[in-house]
Amino acid sequence: MHSRSPARLGRPRSTAAATAILAATREALVEVGWSKLTLGDVATRAGVAKTTLYRRWSGKNELVVDAVxxxxxxxxxxxxxxxxxxxxxxxxxxxxxxxxxxxxxxxxxxxxxxxxxxxxxxxxxxxxxxxxxxxxxxxxxxxxxxxxxxxxxxxxxxxxxxxxxxxxxxxxxxxxxxxxxxxxxxxxxxxxxxxxxxxxxxxxxx
Amino acid sequence: MHSRSPARLGRPRSTAAATAILAATREALVEVGWSKLTLGDVATRAGVAKTTLYRRWSGKNELVVDAVxxxxxxxxxxxxxxxxxxxxxxxxxxxxxxxxxxxxxxxxxxxxxxxxxxxxxxxxxxxxxxxxxxxxxxxxxxxxxxxxxxxxxxxxxxxxxxxxxxxxxxxxxxxxxxxxxxxxxxxxxxxxxxxxxxxxxxxxxx
DNA sequence: CCATTACGCTACGACTCGTAGCGAAAGCTC
DNA sequence: GAGCTTTCGCTACGAGTCGTAGCGTAATGG
CATH class of the missing domain: 1.10.357.10 (Tetracycline Repressor, domain 2)
Known part of the structure; x- marks a missing residue:
């Protein structure tokens, strides 16, 4: 840890993106369930790029935990x-x-x-x-x-x-x-x- | 239903294969867990062809239920x-x-x-x-x-x-x-x- | 001997994965 | 404003898995 300030430099992460991704995750959970849920699909539903999703969550498990x-x-x-x-x-x-x-x-x-x-x-x-x-x-x-x-x-x-x-x-x-x-x-x-x-x-x- | 006899015609299914497949499924569950368990891997562990496995179980879910x-x-x-x-x-x-x-x-x-x-x-x-x-x-x-x-x-x-x-x-x-x-x-x-x-x-x- | 079913093997298109590379956008500090 | 930094959207990629089809062979019963 080199600093405790929440946002420090550069372009801040879009909070709207996080909200949209978590909502899209829940939506996908309802429609296709856990096993057929793909991160590419979630990204599309949320209107963000797949790479954005991977920058914030390391994988499906962590994403679903936060969404739930x-x-x-x-x-x-x-x-x-x-x-x-x-x-x-x-x-x-x-x-x-x-x-x-x-x-x-x-x-x-x-x-x-x-x-x-x-x-x-x-x-x-x-x-x-x-x-x-x-x-x-x-x-x-x-x-x-x-x-x-x-x-x-x-x-x-x-x-x-x-x-x-x-x-x-x-x-x-x-x-x-x-x-x-x-x-x-x-x-x-x-x-x-x-x-x-x-x-x-x-x-x-x- | 046209008959009630358990095995009726043709080559019977190998009971040894079923045993080996279920045991291999449990072994794979221990080593790689549920999400990374692949049916191809289970078939290899059991020493049977992947097609044999699919002829008996419709998918991963049913197979794991029986194994557990x-x-x-x-x-x-x-x-x-x-x-x-x-x-x-x-x-x-x-x-x-x-x-x-x-x-x-x-x-x-x-x-x-x-x-x-x-x-x-x-x-x-x-x-x-x-x-x-x-x-x-x-x-x-x-x-x-x-x-x-x-x-x-x-x-x-x-x-x-x-x-x-x-x-x-x-x-x-x-x-x-x-x-x-x-x-x-x-x-x-x-x-x-x-x-x-x-x-x-x-x-x-x- | 012949019909029937299971088996092993190979090959296949379709899909998903997670990552890399790029240029553009959006902040902050000076 | 200039310049730095980080995030963003996009495209493309090799790797891996899926479930199935096709084929020849093996093992039963009539």
Missing amino acids: AELFDELELPDRGSLAADIEGVVLQFAAILDRPEARSGLMAVVAESTRDDALRERIRESIVERQKRLVVQGRSRAQKRGELPAETDPGEAARTADLIFDVVAGAVVHRTLVSAEPVDAEWVRSFAGLLLYGLAGDAPV | AELFDELELPDRGSLAADIEGVVLQFAAILDRPEARSGLMAVVAESTRDDALRERIRESIVERQKRLVVQGRSRAQKRGELPAETDPGEAARTADLIFDVVAGAVVHRTLVSAEPVDAEWVRSFAGLLLYGLAGDAPV
């Missing part, structure tokens, strides 16, 4: 009054994103690629996963303030529990949507929140 | 005495399969492709998912006989609950392994089984 990551910008966790309501709300939001075809075909594909590419996995973690995990921590802390969950004593244990909850929630919604191919509707979400709160053995309030 | 499906043959559910032990056992088995690189890179990739290909999704469901789901039903019925879980009244409700459990268990393990990239070890499995049985709010026995 923008879909998760809308995730947030308004206070709905109770832990159960908060869970149901965020799950429905997450499911709504996964319902979009550009997310379905793109997200799983880059996750699959990331099993052989540590840099790609880190990029996914930063731009997609971490944003989701923050909601878990936030919702958990809120529930503790409400007295719905016991407060943490050991901070390491707290982090492990947050990771566990995150994997369970995100994993269940993704699996339901992409593998089982069944809808994440209000009824399922209610059952899921009940299971998460009271368990299989517990007696959930109706 | 064989990994799940080993899944079973021995009676470990309690529901918690059964859950921990099957989760560890499932995690052991997902720990193999040919499963990691192959499974998620075909799931991603299946979001745009209903026939492929059905093939995955038949040869991979259904086998896993049977274990859930089996473990659940065992736990009910033990008195660990309440018996079902409505059969439709029972099926929905089994689907829910399946999505939660499989989803959590897959997410932990592939997205979070953290190990599914004994400690995690114990925490997960506790959460599944007693919930966030419940007081799990140590």
Whole structure:
């Protein structure tokens, strides 16, 4: 690093081009899917030269990660009054994103690629996963303030529990949507929140 | 259908070729991953002609599904005495399969492709998912006989609950392994089984 | 012996990849 | 404004893969 100023010299990169490329990527994901998506096609759709695209992204994986990551910008966790309501709300939001075809075909594909590419996995973690995990921590802390969950004593244990909850929630919604191919509707979400709160053995309030 | 006999006329297909091709597919998945896996390479590794491969599989997706499906043959559910032990056992088995690189890179990739290909999704469901789901039903019925879980009244409700459990268990393990990239070890499995049985709010026995 | 099917091999056009080279455009600093 | 720097669009390229067609041969059953 020889300087921290964002744009330094010469012609600046067109921000419009980046926007158009990412939008074109999502459009192509919807129309042709991951495996048949070609960077040449994306460039044409975006109205830029193929070389411009390669100057900014090293390949298909990185491009799709960035294109899909923008879909998760809308995730947030308004206070709905109770832990159960908060869970149901965020799950429905997450499911709504996964319902979009550009997310379905793109997200799983880059996750699959990331099993052989540590840099790609880190990029996914930063731009997609971490944003989701923050909601878990936030919702958990809120529930503790409400007295719905016991407060943490050991901070390491707290982090492990947050990771566990995150994997369970995100994993269940993704699996339901992409593998089982069944809808994440209000009824399922209610059952899921009940299971998460009271368990299989517990007696959930109706 | 003009006959039901399995082999009818002419030279029969070599069963050795099928075995070699599927093994070569897994080998290639380990070495080059999904995206750089080419059918020509697989054919060379298997010692068969590329045309032979195309005569049996319509493309990369179908081939990888069959190659990965064989990994799940080993899944079973021995009676470990309690529901918690059964859950921990099957989760560890499932995690052991997902720990193999040919499963990691192959499974998620075909799931991603299946979001745009209903026939492929059905093939995955038949040869991979259904086998896993049977274990859930089996473990659940065992736990009910033990008195660990309440018996079902409505059969439709029972099926929905089994689907829910399946999505939660499989989803959590897959997410932990592939997205979070953290190990599914004994400690995690114990925490997960506790959460599944007693919930966030419940007081799990140590 | 003959019909039928699978096999190995070669060759093919079509497509995509990622890069190089070029001149023009768009900024900044002086 | 002059001059420097970087990005842009465009064209062209060799390399690699795709999926198929065509051919002669091998392995079955009637």
